[in-house]
Amino acid sequence: MSGEFALIARHFTRPVRQAALGVGDDCALLQPTAGQQLAVSSDMLVEGRHFLATVPPERLGHKALAVNLSDLAACGAQPLAFTLALALPRVDDVFLAGFARGLHALADAHGIELVGGDTTAGPLNICITVFGQVPAGQALLRSGARAGDELWVSGQLGDARLALEAFRGQVALGADFDRVRLAMEQPQPRVALGLALRGLASSAIDLSDGLVGDLGHVLRASGVGATLQLAALPRSALLAAQPVALQQQCLLAGGDDYELLFTAAPAQQAAVRAAAASAGVPVHCIGRIDAAPGLRVLDADGQPLPGDWRGFDHFAAP
Amino acid sequence: MSGEFALIARHFTRPVRQAALGVGDDCALLQPTAGQQLAVSSDMLVEGRHFLATVPPERLGHKALAVNLSDLAACGAQPLAFTLALALPRVDDVFLAGFARGLHALADAHGIELVGGDTTAGPLNICITVFGQVPAGQALLRSGARAGDELWVSGQLGDARLALEAFRGQVALGADFDRVRLAMEQPQPRVALGLALRGLASSAIDLSDGLVGDLGHVLRASGVGATLQLAALPRSALLAAQPVALQQQCLLAGGDDYELLFTAAPAQQAAVRAAAASAGVPVHCIGRIDAAPGLRVLDADGQPLPGDWRGFDHFAAP
Numbered sequence: 001m002s003g004e005f006a007l008i009a010r011h012f013t014r015p016v017r018q019a020a021l022g023v024g025d026d027c028a029l030l031q032p033t034a035g036q037q038l039a040v041s042s043d044m045l046v047e048g049r050h051f052l053a054t055v056p057p058e059r060l061g062h063k064a065l066a067v068n069l070s071d072l073a074a075c076g077a078q079p080l081a082f083t084l085a086l087a088l089p090r091v092d093d094v095f096l097a098g099f100a101r102g103l104h105a106l107a108d109a110h111g112i113e114l115v116g117g118d119t120t121a122g123p124l125n126i127c128i129t130v131f132g133q134v135p136a137g138q139a140l141l142r143s144g145a146r147a148g149d150e151l152w153v154s155g156q157l158g159d160a161r162l163a164l165e166a167f168r169g170q171v172a173l174g175a176d177f178d179r180v181r182l183a184m185e186q187p188q189p190r191v192a193l194g195l196a197l198r199g200l201a202s203s204a205i206d207l208s209d210g211l212v213g214d215l216g217h218v219l220r221a222s223g224v225g226a227t228l229q230l231a232a233l234p235r236s237a238l239l240a241a242q243p244v245a246l247q248q249q250c251l252l253a254g255g256d257d258y259e260l261l262f263t264a265a266p267a268q269q270a271a272v273r274a275a276a277a278s279a280g281v282p283v284h285c286i287g288r289i290d291a292a293p294g295l296r297v298l299d300a301d302g303q304p305l306p307g308d309w310r311g312f313d314h315f316a317a318p
Numbered sequence: 319m320s321g322e323f324a325l326i327a328r329h330f331t332r333p334v335r336q337a338a339l340g341v342g343d344d345c346a347l348l349q350p351t352a353g354q355q356l357a358v359s360s361d362m363l364v365e366g367r368h369f370l371a372t373v374p375p376e377r378l379g380h381k382a383l384a385v386n387l388s389d390l391a392a393c394g395a396q397p398l399a400f401t402l403a404l405a406l407p408r409v410d411d412v413f414l415a416g417f418a419r420g421l422h423a424l425a426d427a428h429g430i431e432l433v434g435g436d437t438t439a440g441p442l443n444i445c446i447t448v449f450g451q452v453p454a455g456q457a458l459l460r461s462g463a464r465a466g467d468e469l470w471v472s473g474q475l476g477d478a479r480l481a482l483e484a485f486r487g488q489v490a491l492g493a494d495f496d497r498v499r500l501a502m503e504q505p506q507p508r509v510a511l512g513l514a515l516r517g518l519a520s521s522a523i524d525l526s527d528g529l530v531g532d533l534g535h536v537l538r539a540s541g542v543g544a545t546l547q548l549a550a551l552p553r554s555a556l557l558a559a560q561p562v563a564l565q566q567q568c569l570l571a572g573g574d575d576y577e578l579l580f581t582a583a584p585a586q587q588a589a590v591r592a593a594a595a596s597a598g599v600p601v602h603c604i605g606r607i608d609a610a611p612g613l614r615v616l617d618a619d620g621q622p623l624p625g626d627w628r629g630f631d632h633f634a635a636p
Contacts (some may be wrong), residue, residue, distance in 0.1 A: 046440030122364030127445035
């Protein structure tokens with residue numbers, strides 16, 4: 001058995017419990033439930049773009065799966081399984097053991113399993129494809145936002161970007177650094193919330209590229225505009241203590257939040273709060289959907305905020 | 319719209335014809351046929367390992383999908399759709415246009431479509447995940463070979479490796495170089511053959527890492543051994559004209575053949591030949607499965623061939 005295959009077998013092969021066939025043949029075989037649609041998403045993580053070289057391998061394994069599960073959450077899909085393709089500059093057993101531990105721990109937490117993939121030599125690159133299922137016609141899409149809908153977000157925004165700025169030496173956080181670093185390196189996909197929002201939310205997206213950029217996708221797909229209330233954006237006490245310009249950057253264009261941004265009719269407000277409570281995730285109403293195109297950001301006094309807010313662009317300079 | 323998204327939209331977004339939802343939301347949505355299992359495979363291609371920097375982008379787009387379709391073929395699965403995750407060192411429009419052309423041409427030839435994926439900056443890396451479907455219980459697996467079965471291979475072996483040796487300057491091929499280069503850069507996945515072999519073949523695998531290495535996977539999974547007839551291995555006239563040692567290396571440990579290696583009971587021989595004819599692919603019987611473990615390679619005189627034949631290992635030095 002060559003090094004490549006021994007490597008895969010050692011760290012990533014575990015007996016499958018749900019799939020008809022797992023790692024070790026040319027294909028994995030899945031048996032989706034009758035009447036359900038299969039939801040598929042694929043995310044590729046590259047060092048320096050999606051994680052820093054200093055990330056502990058266990059957290060990297062967690063994050064690589066978490067960002068993919070976050071896409072399923074945004075569609076209201078129940079996770080089923082995933083594949084992992086991995087390019088490694090060298091066979092580093094300590095790295096692989098930690099990476100696999102973090103990966104499997106999150107998979108176990110969601111009752112899903114690794115069913116196949118690929119391992120090769122090359123510059124470090126992690127590509128995960130996740131599979132979920134959702135009853136036909138019930139998936140949450142970006143295109144369903146309607147004028148008058150309320151705009152909601154889960155959790156808190158901006159801590160991951162705050163951690164990145166601390167890594168870059170732009171801000172000193174002292175003893176609080178470890179906590180925001182966890183927000184950046186170990187995000188929690190909002191799968192339970194996505195499931196609870198089926199039939200309630202009119203649209204949903206997960207926040208990976210920053211609030212303004214991702215909201216823009218919803219507005220374009222739905223053919224609507226929106227007004228955001230800056231003061232309503234949920235943030236940690238640590239972020240709230242930072243200079244206003246940094247706060248705004250982290251909240252509006254932060255990236256790596258992996259919270260759900262969703263819309264719902266005002267009549268659903270109580271149901272949305274109940275769904276969030278059942279999922280154990282705080283949600284906040286942060287604005288509304290307008291018929292007029294474009295995005296307006298209002299400050300605490302209701303005044304439009306000037307500024308060119310762009311989404312986090314993976315091709316922009318870091 | 320940031321550069322990353324404009325890039326995806328321009329080259330890779332086409333209206334989906336079969337999927338319930340294609341590129342542009344958090345997930346794609348597929349509707350597998352009732353009673354079918356979903357076959358999934360994922361392959362990652364890295365420059366210098368799976369392709370050379372000199373490959374024309376259109377051929378690279380073809381090959382990236384072809385190697386994945388080859389995995390579906392080996393399972394006897396009907397291709398449905400695929401996702402593409404792409405890391406690019408820069409946004410190179412000429413490269414992307416050619417890559418997308420080759421990719422879509424092969425997808426069209428198999429009636430499948432790109433339903434989602436990811437694009438990011440990073441060292442060049444191509445990760446495709448393919449989805450197919452197969453009636454429950456009918457997938458061709460590596461584990462079904464039985465003592466007494468005949469061992470078959472499709473097409474010809476070794477031309478891709480011969481091309482690699484020519485690129486490396488180990489052999490001069492003159493005017494024939496372009497043809498073997500095509501074998502390396504533009505393999506044809508044996509999807510129709512895989513479908514035709516359902517119910518006939520007892521096991522199957524696609525040849526990506528070399529005959530001996532991939533046959534080893536079948537033997538281990540099935541708990542059997544095998545005897546190969548070296549003289550029976552199908553090869554081009556060009557390869558047959560090379561020195562014996564080079565021929566053996568290319569045939570037995572070549573890699574990148576993307577032919578199907580499969581087993582079938584001797585009673586199925588006529589049915590296998592008919593299936594291959596219906597798929598328009600030549601097949602050759604190259605040996606048999608033995609109860610005794612291990613692999614024996616016999617030369618034209620029936621004498622065991624000495625030598626340490628290892629599969630192409632992606633972690634071995636090139």
